[in-house]
Amino acid sequence: MKNKKLFRNLLLKWHREKNKRVMPWKGEKDPYKVWLSEIILQQTRVEQGWSYYEKFIQAYPSITHLAKAKDEEVFKLWEGLGYYSRCKNLLHTARTINEKYSGNFPSDYNTILSLKGIGAYTASAIVSFCFDLPYAVVDGNVLRVLSRYFGIDLPTDSTEGKKIFTQLAQECLDKDQPAAYNQSIMDFGATICKPAPLCNVCCLNKTCIAFNKNKIDLLPVKQKMIIKKERWFSYFIFSFGGKKFVEQRTAKDIWQNLYEFYLEETTANPEWNFEKIKEWLCKKLNITSTRNINIFPARKQLLTHQTIQGYFVCVELNSEPDLNSKTGLWLSDAEINTLAFPRFIHQFNG
């Protein structure tokens, strides 16, 4: 009990005296801006999300601006940030608040928690930062700091672990200044108690259990291991009459709602050459003549759970083909540039 109070006071002292971290949304009280920043930062580094936050605030100064925006435009702004369901839920919640709550962001924890894309972490962040309500945030930083300081080797990604760490976080919270406390523990985790921590300059090291038992490298404990899938994507960029064939990804799969060119997925390296391409075009799409075919070298993109490898094949056509009744669109480059593509494609296509 006493060590929690010590922990809290040491953190707040560090926050007042040594925390130099500056971010555009820090100290912000507008729940729209805090919410937007928290959604952008889910599983995303501050440095990576920074420019997206500024783009969004400039494009949509209020939640009503965002609610009235077109889906394609918002996805284009989100392009490259990943976890695209966040963008879908962002729009859904903006519209819910604009219509159901007349554009006023709710201030009650459970109401906020019920919104799409907002879980326990984000709800706690919003109500503590904006409304000074006593809810402790639990994110990756907090789990790392708590597990080390209190020497808890319960897996942080287990059901029991989540429960215990959430309770502990709530007990450590300074209920008189939840905003400052939550900010301090996350900044501390991000700058001092990092995965590779700076224990030599840490002002909590005298009472940190992991440090004093030499268990820093063993905490926090995670039980789930990551299994990587290998996938081969071959994108055929069909062009005809100044337009290219694109379609939207709708399946429950990566990159849902984003756009792509004609995709052929294989379980192994297709190792394209001109003969194989011509044979495939004839067999699959009944295309027997082309103006030009350009095969680009294989490319690779690493995702957390998948390794995407693949090819881009540009095919200039003599006539518009029947693409197996696929629900696609023939668009100009200008039109294509307004749509959001996965990084894998965007990096190739410029």
Place this chain on the structure above:
DNA sequence: AACTCGGGGTC
């Protein structure tokens, strides 16, 4: 309770 969802930085 286990899976799935991106892209990028760090070691």
Place this chain on the structure above:
DNA sequence: GACCCAGAGTT
């Protein structure tokens, strides 16, 4: 190559 990041939704 492994791990992690201001997590959440689905199955």
